[in-house]
Amino acid sequence: MTEAEILSALHPIFQDVFDDDDIVIDADTTAEDVEGWDSLAHVNLVVAAEQRFGVKFRTAELESMRNVGHFVALINKKLNG
Amino acid sequence: MPELHWLPRHADLGAAIAAVKAESDPTRRLVQVMQLAGYQRDFTHTTRLDRVANKVLEGPDAVDVMRNAGLTPQRIAVLSSHTVDQLVPAIRVAGLHRRLALSVHVVPYGMYRQVLLGHDQQLNDFAPQLVLLALDARDAPLQLSLQATEQQVNEAVETRVNELRQLWRSARERFAAQVVQQTLVPVDPPVFGSYEGLVPASPYAIIDRLNSAIRSAAREEGVLLMDLAWQAAQGQYGPGLGDATRWHQAKQLVSPELAPLYGDHLARIAAASAGLSRKCLVLDLDNTLWGGVIGDDGIDGIQLGQGSPTGEAFVAFQRYANLLAQLGVILAVCSKNDTAVAEAAFNHPEMVLQRSNIAAFVANWEDKAGNLRRIASMLDIGLDSLVFVDDNPAERDIVRRELPEVAVPELPEDIADYPACVAAGGYFDAVSFTSDDAARGRSYALNAERKVAMTQATDIDGYLRGLEMQLSATRIGAAELPRSTQLVNKTNQFNLTTRRYSEAEVERIANDPRAIALAVRLKDKFGDNGLISVVLARPDPGVGASELLIDSWLMSCRVLGRQVEQAVLEVLAGLAVESGCTALIGEYRPTQRNGMVAEHFPRLGFEPIDTPDGAERAASFWRLDLHTNPDTQHFIEILIS
Incomplete structure (x- = not known):
């Protein structure tokens, strides 16, 4: 999977978690840009992504997650080494 | 991933949820959410269903809509020592599946003592009918060194349980609420290996003793259990309960992906305390109570009893049904068979269930939906009191479509897994057990005899x-x-x-x-x-x-x-x-x-x-x-x- 493919696979997860079909995400999207992206939704996103991609994020990685681009890069690193 | 495995799978749940959102009539929308809540659903689908239902239940006609949809309202307060916000949507959706409109009030975690022993206006105003005390093993650890003696451990356990008794009494006296205590899931890795349980103050031994003491005290005080420790030990939750990453990240004991299961476990307790547990187990016969077809194979040809693994597995399932009957569940039979042939099968020497255990026995060649209606009317109970167990997926599917009120567990392929599957569905959860319960099924059977006497x-x-x-x-x-x-x-x-x-x-x-x-x-x-x-x-x-x-x-x-x-x-x-x-x-x-x-x-x-x-x-x-x-x-x- 390329980073672009990971980003488009993340899109329906965001749609589901925020229950918003019109949501738009790109690499620069942060929690401030999305209504309802609080700490609870953040854990939900992480868990949904773990299930979708079959990966597990480390505690330290969760702490350092800054934006969607960083999220994509982390998944990419886990999938493609 | 542990799922709601006894529920049927939906071909496209995401699309179905989107379709419900477009439904304009609030009652129909709510009824459709209730139906979708009866399918296997992960936590994101569950949360989406909750949002759809909330729009209706927070709307202006909520009370009427709730009544039209056949929902019983109930207020649950959750007082916890860990984060539970991720569980609330799943608790509500599980409630809808079990015919309850649950309002859930969450007290910020770690505040349960202050709120129960002091004063909390919000909780007073909410007036909970059920108070869940959701505690965990990391909460208020007993201050004991590994060298503590057995007596020191016992004293510390007693002190802790007495404190819980105070909290339970306070909740009961202030709100006249039913208290539900969650047992403590052991989460600490072993220190001693297999020797762990032999050291009185080892982390595992302490939690184990606390749970035993909590169970005895709860029994004395009329408190119900959400026995998470036991369910975890059975493996129902998989490895995600007490996941260390989720704990450090968000103080979650129960990860979001386990929320649908946890919500259902709580909702079935709420349903039981509102009188909404199911009452009657309706059993198919051929390939459900025994292997083979009695009409073709004859009494000597069916698989039942010791000697073959399959025959033993059918006996085990009958034993489970027999135990349910002792808890007060009414047994009925709904089978495509000639009545005389089907009844004769009960003379098989290895049958655990007796013909006299069956309060309503319907064996004919008519459709099962009609026969289930007949069974409900013979027993004077609602269709929503029935659980129908049939090995044939086509029959299950028809009954689900014709009679959505009847619970129809999606059975595994192997008869050996039937008891666990029916148990996992949580249809018959009890909130009490009295000597009358064991006699209830028999009493329904006697009633059928009285009906015959009346016609005579x-x-x-x-x-x-x-x-x-x-x-x-x-x-x-x-x-x-x-x-x-x-x-x-x-x-x-x-x-x-x-x-x-x-x-x-x-x-x-x-x-x-x-x-x-x-x-x-x-x-x-x-x-x-x-x-x-x-x-x-x-x-x-x-x-x-x-x-x-x-x-x-x-x-x-x-x-x-x-x-x-x-x-x-x-x-x-x-x-x-x-x-x-x-x-x-x-x-x-x-x-x-x-x-x-x-x-x-x-x-x-x-x-x-x-x-x-x-x-x-x-x-x-x-x-x-x-x-x-x-x-x-x-x-x-x-x-x-």
Whole structure:
């Protein structure tokens, strides 16, 4: 999977978690840009992504997650080494 | 990933949820959410369903919509030592699946002591009916070194459990709420390996002792358990319970992906305490109770009993059904077979279930949906009390489509897994267990015999006289409290007001010296029907000072049509006159289920009166002047104790 493919696979997860079909995400999207992206939704996103991609994020990685681009890069690193 | 594996899979749940959102009628939208809640669903789908339902339940017509959809409202407060916000949508959706509209109030985690021992206006205003104390092993660790002696450990455990008792009593006294205590899931990695359990103060041994002590104390105090520790030990939650990453990240004991299962475990306790547990297990025969087809293979050809692994597995499933019968679940049979052939199979020497255990036996070649309707009417119970177990996926599918009220577990391929699957569905969760329960299935079977006797009697009076009925009425005291409360909470049809009460609330009413709170039992020549009716009559500011309001009057449908209500009125009126009352005030609150008693009070000679101020507008009120003798014709001998 390329980073672009990971980003488009993340899109329906965001749609589901925020229950918003019109949501738009790109690499620069942060929690401030999305209504309802609080700490609870953040854990939900992480868990949904773990299930979708079959990966597990480390505690330290969760702490350092800054934006969607960083999220994509982390998944990419886990999938493609 | 542990799923709601006993529920059927939906072909495209995401699209179905989107379609429900487009539905404009709020009742239809809610009913559709309830149906989708009955499919396997992960936590994101569950959260989306919750949002759709909330829009309806927070709307202007919520009360009507809830009633039209057949939902019982209930308020649950969750007091926890860890984050639980991620679980709330799943608790509500599981409630919808189990016919409850749950309002959930979450107290910020770690605040449970302050809130229960001090004062919390928000919680007071919320007035919870159920209080869940969701604690975990990391909360308030006992301050013990690994070297602590057995006695030191026991003392520390006792101190901790006494503190819990204080909290339970406070919740019960302040809110008259049913308390539910979550057991502590062991999350600490072992220190000693297999030697762990032999060291009194090892992390695992301490939690294990605490849980044992919590279970005994809960039993003494009338507290229910959410036994998460036990469910975790059975592997129901997989490895995600107490996941260290989720704990450090968000103080979650239960990860979001486990929320649907956790929500269902709590909702089934809530449903049981609201009288919404299922009552009857309907079993298919061929390839469900035994291997093979009795009509083709004959009694010597079916697989049942020791000697073959498959035969043993069918015996194990029958044993499980037999245990359910002892807990009070009614057993019925619904099979495509000739009746005589099917009944003869019960002569097989390895059969665990006996023909006499089956309260309704329907074997014919008609469609199963129609036969399930027939079984419900034979037993005088609703379709929503049935659980249908059939190995044939096509039959399951048809019944689900024709009768959405009937629960139909999606069975695994292997008969060996049937008991675990039926158990996992949590259909028959109990909130009490009394000696009457084991006899209940038999009593439904006797009722079927009474029905036959009735068709043979030439006149109804002769039939009733011939039953030689004896009714005993007892003022509700400690001995009658559990079973009376159970009946109050599970009776839906013959129930004038459908008020649900905890044991504490029933006790509070019964302890009023002016109140008349009766537990009524009925015997006849066929056997003991057990406790069959409860009446709670009490003074009320809305009625005259010398009048009693009949707050609750309910009766088991097993004794319908036998003039028991006339006999009960005679007892009630007699006791009321003795205590100086001049009139009884009856109240009828209509629900979806209690239409059969709409004319109850006028039939007994009560006169209609205006609805008092502050009472529910849909309710009707009735008055019986005690200066005149009530019209109570019956053929029942009365004993008052």
